[in-house]
Amino acid sequence: MKSVLKSVAIPLVQALVVLLFLSWLAAGKAQAAIEVHQFDNPVLQKRYDSLTAALRCPKCQNQAIGDSDSPIAGDMRQNVANLLNDGRSDSEIQNFMVARFGEYVLYNPRLDGRTWLLWGGPAALIALGLLIVALIVRARRRARVRALDDDEQARLSALLDRHRDAGNAPQDAKERS
Amino acid sequence: MNLRRLVLFLPLVVVVGLGAFLYQRLDDDPYARDSALLSRPFPAFSLSTLGDPQASLDASLLKGQVSLVNVWGEWCPTCKHEMPQLLDLANRGVHMVGVDYKDKRAKGRQFLEEFGDPFSVNLFDPDGTLGFDLGVYGAPETFLVDAEGVIRYHHTGYIRPEDVRDVILPTLERIAKPATGAAGEEASS
Numbered sequence: 001m002k003s004v005l006k007s008v009a010i011p012l013v014q015a016l017v018v019l020l021f022l023s024w025l026a027a028g029k030a031q032a033a034i035e036v037h038q039f040d041n042p043v044l045q046k047r048y049d050s051l052t053a054a055l056r057c058p059k060c061q062n063q064a065i066g067d068s069d070s071p072i073a074g075d076m077r078q079n080v081a082n083l084l085n086d087g088r089s090d091s092e093i094q095n096f097m098v099a100r101f102g103e104y105v106l107y108n109p110r111l112d113g114r115t116w117l118l119w120g121g122p123a124a125l126i127a128l129g130l131l132i133v134a135l136i137v138r139a140r141r142r143a144r145v146r147a148l149d150d151d152e153q154a155r156l157s158a159l160l161d162r163h164r165d166a167g168n169a170p171q172d173a174k175e176r177s
Numbered sequence: 178m179n180l181r182r183l184v185l186f187l188p189l190v191v192v193v194g195l196g197a198f199l200y201q202r203l204d205d206d207p208y209a210r211d212s213a214l215l216s217r218p219f220p221a222f223s224l225s226t227l228g229d230p231q232a233s234l235d236a237s238l239l240k241g242q243v244s245l246v247n248v249w250g251e252w253c254p255t256c257k258h259e260m261p262q263l264l265d266l267a268n269r270g271v272h273m274v275g276v277d278y279k280d281k282r283a284k285g286r287q288f289l290e291e292f293g294d295p296f297s298v299n300l301f302d303p304d305g306t307l308g309f310d311l312g313v314y315g316a317p318e319t320f321l322v323d324a325e326g327v328i329r330y331h332h333t334g335y336i337r338p339e340d341v342r343d344v345i346l347p348t349l350e351r352i353a354k355p356a357t358g359a360a361g362e363e364a365s366s
Contacts, residue, residue, distance in 0.1 A: 058312075058314040059314040059315055071279070072313075072314040072315070075305060075309055079309065098213060099213060099214075100213060100214070100309065100310060100311070100312040101213060101312045101314065102210060102211065102212070102213035102312070103213075104210055
């Protein structure tokens, strides 16, 4: 029994080790595909990292240029690095990319005529929700406090009377039987 | 009371409207979007040609006549399929300018020998610098440039024969007319 267990367990462990090794290799390869721009200046490095994370690759579906190994993303990273070394500002670099690839490349679209709904929509929806809640709360509070007027009082009494009659009816029937 | 009932349907109306809007956008090609360069001058460049490494051409090449600029490369399979359409346009007398993008000179020349050469001149852009300034993120891409050197139309990807008939030729005809001064009509493409 023990030897059967051994004959199963050992190949299983071996297979796992091989799999781990292969996945480690693959991970190393995937990282190697994106070249790393090193800056001596840590501030530039930080700006490079945040710019390449916030610029969208025009060729790939929903990847930042910092995450994509497509050739155009590589070219864009190279341009970002060059422009940073030239002393350009973040917004100048973004303008440079937008002039070539359109607003599409900005993961944080700017506020303009076409994007006001995008930026203002959530705030407007929250405001609308708060307004509706406030209206409901106010309506309920008012309904609780308000006394009945004469007309309503009369209707209420009539309803109560009718209900009392209806409630008595089956009892009458029971007494009769 | 009746009005309050109607208000209850408001969320339904909103959801159906939103659903219709999103459904209609479902078929959109995620790669299709307007070029950032429409109505802008063709970017400045200084490049040699595929035929002559000593040549030096700049954007004045595109002034004075309507041109079709096609960005291609030997490494681009779609460019081979597109060649018959480009040859057809060249036969109709369209001024064709090629940009051999991120290519080797020998391979680019071999490509033209094999699949035909509709271009009156081929700019050689081995580093893709002109391609980058054009916002090219693949090949083939095609631009129509008017006589003033302003980009008036951008086609991303493969040009089908029906695109030549339905879009390229009518657009060429439209921009060949002398400018009327109305910049607004350019947006219609």
